[in-house]
Amino acid sequence: MQEQLPIDDRPSFGRTLHAYRTGGGMSLQALADLVHYSKGHLSKIENGDKLASAQLAHSCDDVLGAGGELVLAHRRAGQGRPRTRRRRPAQLPMAPAPFIGRTTQLAALDAVLDRSHQRGGEATGVVVVDGMPGVGKTALMLQWAHRVADRFPDGIFFYDLLPRGEPADPAQVLAAFLQALGVRADDLPGGTADRAALYRTLLAGRRVLVVLDNAVGAEQVRPQLPGTPGSLVLVGSRDRLSGLVARDGATRVSLRPLSTYESCELLRQVTGHRQPAVDPATMAKVVGRCGHLPLALRIAAESMAAGEDGRAHWSADSGGWLDLLSAGGDEVASVRAAFERSYRALEDEAARAFRLLGTHAEAGISLAAATVLLDTDEASAWRRLDALYQVHLVEQPTQGRYRVHRLLRAYAAELAAGDRQACDEGSRRLLEWYRRTAQEALRTLLSVEHGEASGAAAKAGAGPGGAPPPEHAWQWCEAEEWNLRLAVEHADRLDMGTQSVGLADVTTLLDLLRHGEGRAPGRFDEPRDAVRARLRPVPADRDHRNHGGHGGHGGHGGHGGHGGHDSLASAAE
Template structure:
């Protein structure tokens, strides 16, 4: 070394000697041409020459390999240089680099290793053909097959996970694709059942690698005992071949990482009941989630299995059978086998048996392990205890959709733990998220979960907690939406949702109507009649204001039966009151009167004067529907006095408001005006949105009669906002309809027609005939005021037909009044007078205010 130049750390005389020898080797590498080797022994001989030419000891080569970032133990190097078989690719690469070769030299040596290995396979005929037979009667899955084509053609790595629930056809899809793609893998196909979900322990990678290496032609004595070395040898053998590797029934990424091909043209197809996103994170392997078949594909599968003629002979039964099987391929195949075993049995009989007891009827006698229950058992047995408990809770839950809080109530866990358990079930495709934090399961999984939960020792307690939680949430919404204190709001360990205002509460209820109805029905059948009754009555006001009145009536019918079974007479009175109000809204006035009279009778017998007065007030509305205005006012007056005697100012105020509406109908405008003004102030102070809106609408109609359309419009704008804040869709449609009339009077033609059409659209499918009639008539008045008598005539004639069928004499009279106006505007005065005369006759018989207007009618400009 030159004087004054310090040595680099680690550089001394021996280092210089080694570097010097390596310099000589770099020149000698050009003289060693690996392509000259025609066999494995010849290639190994050239490697020995390379090592000798380097002048390096085995230990020095191992150390040099570490310096390059390679791993080449001295024992491994000594072993491969004393064999006649081709070393693994990483061993050859490490040796060439340690001896001074650059990456181009490494590639040259590795390419020749691959050529010799391929030639050896061709010479020995060692091409593995390990695929099971292709599935019989495979149908559908065209989209999924294209996805596999894309993933295995273009992706790196060339691998894909097919994930899905038990029985969905993952293995069938993998094998169908594999047999279809045989020509793309001339160097063979490997297959292994990894037993991820089976009666045996899952297979680890080391025994699988041993099998694969042997199948690829490796002498068993040359298979390394070390797992990492086996994996390296496996990747080396695949690196220059095109082999398809089917890894069926995997459980975890740990099983699979060492079984994935490295570089080259080989492809891995993986099936699993559980998601394997760990492979996506570490290797970029994509997932294909397999869902049940489409209904048409299910029909094709049944036809292929049992004969298309048999399916064509009874397609309705075949579709029902597919539905009973949940379009799950395994279930469909099991059902088809039963059909083949009973050629004379109608498909409808099998459909009914499977629909009634799917798990009991989706098996094969003598081969129970092939049945659907056994298949699901294997998944369940692998679950953690908390996840298994959550699956049982799903079996107890009455609804088809549920949320973590409901599962938490059933299991006694907290919502976060329940959510974690549901996510675990989702990874094995036993549960699926739907929307807004809710979950669902396949129908057959639900049947399995119910079977598992049938004998749960704490079943009744768990269901009680579930019903308590839903009742507590319903009570919370009642308070938030209507400012009412619920009759029954049980304490629950699982907290109710924290609603962000009324709209959030309405959205929660809207998205759970089906689930809540099923819960009421199931609670009654399960012996939880108290919960069934309280849930129905707590939800009633929401359902009534949202227009779900027919649905509310079903719930209340269940509640009434439950109360009678319990002998709960006070709550029967409440239920009958709500039934009566709902019947009245649906047009069944006679039924409503009977229900309300029974409610009042029960309340009096129970010594409950408050409930009796409430029923009396509602009976007054029945009188109003029959246009017995005097009787209606008597009921409202008696109710108001009774509430005053009981010291209930709120209910007294409601009764006084009813009187104001009746005074408006009768034409007692002075009393109506003072009554509405009192109502508006009181309801606004108390935050009673719906009551306020109704009072504002009444006062607006009075202002319109007083020829003050601008004042009426302002009042109706306020009413519209109040109904919107209360979530009352019917109320909003009603106010828009009234506004259309007012806008026409204000000369705002375009606004009038737009509001009328909006109200018509909003009420096209509603069950409230009363609302629909008012909307039709108001739309007719608006169109006439805007210069379209033809449209007005059409709308009023539709209203007449509907009113006569209802019957609704008041709206029929309004319709004939409007029709007369339209005919007069079109120049047909004679027929107009006929309609006005009939309208006058009806209003006179009803005693309504409009009789005065019609009696003095001299021109078609009159709108009411």
């Protein structure tokens, strides 16, 4: 439906043009020369005797540097065409159902909305909803947006910033939003900056919700931020968008996989109306193999709804879970495809780090261990780990330790199969480092037990050649206990004998940790002489033969003879 405005109510394009021209000190003839219209024609437009075309309005706006104001004045004036009634965009897609959990995150979004609508708010509210692929960012945003739609009387915008896996151009996004606001295609400004200026002008004084899904960077988002208080922008991304938080004051709402109860409830609700109840054993297997990831759980539920065959696949122990987590040929409903989009965006060194970490970050890997695995210095290792952390391909459960989600580890293992030699070399470096450091820790603890600690060992500030303090050794053992158990399995897979990794020494350390019920050094059951005999260092020449030279590097904190000491200190810190 269209509404014709009375002539007296229309803003005058001619008056606005005259103000910009004279304000800039430009003569009518000079403007005529620049826009290729006659001086008389422009004079009649300024006096209201003629109507300006959209092309002339754009030309004058560009020449006078009006930043879209002349285009806006032309549109508001109507210029001989009926003006459309102001539209209320309502672009939200349907929210996925059922929706389980996320009460804390929903409350956080409510709090941001309340702050942004308080009288005297200083700026548009911006929220970044971030998390790993498949964790349910879009579902949360849509669920919440539908709940609060009535709080935004001037409309709700939605745009997928990564359609078909390619980042959307901000100019294209702005064009869609401007047209939703009633701007005709032939009236759109040409560049991103001019479109953003017109967009902010049109939203001034309005209260809208803007939902931007799958953002790949802060620069892609900023042009869509309204310039005045009262509106709210909700941004979903696999990237943490730290720049948007730091510079633009965005609030971060991070999502993690669901709890065990929430995962079971989602599986029950998705399958319950089509199939008999899933038995507890199968439920536990499916939830575990899906890693509590909502996308994976929904796909698994669809697979199981196919009947007994679907359930049999999930009950089997044959592996290949990522193959099961795909709903036909729909890439939007494929866990592997979701991971692949994130992996392809990585730079080469970060991608290599992801492939290597997939085998060794189940229990959490320290920065010192990652430095050895990646065969680099600590600063470079941190940069690569941080690049993965920023896009949620690794987690950081505690300061200085990194872990990879179960399904991401399965995906990394697939990638590593195509880079087997490099990945196996990295594994050998790391396993040898675990052996060396575990031996040093055990020797330190046994020396304390029998009163044989050297003067250097008793001092926390011992030099590079001194033994580590016993408290450092014990803390390292506690932090790495599960990794040491896994190291035995990895070494067996790589056919690394006891001389290569010191499997007997690692097993001894694990046994001693089990018997250390007081959780303090000096409470071990095995006779000292038997243990110490098994802790004799492997000769350097034998290490070199068995490890292709990797075990003896001294330049990458932790590769060489004293790297374990540094690692024990790092664990204490």
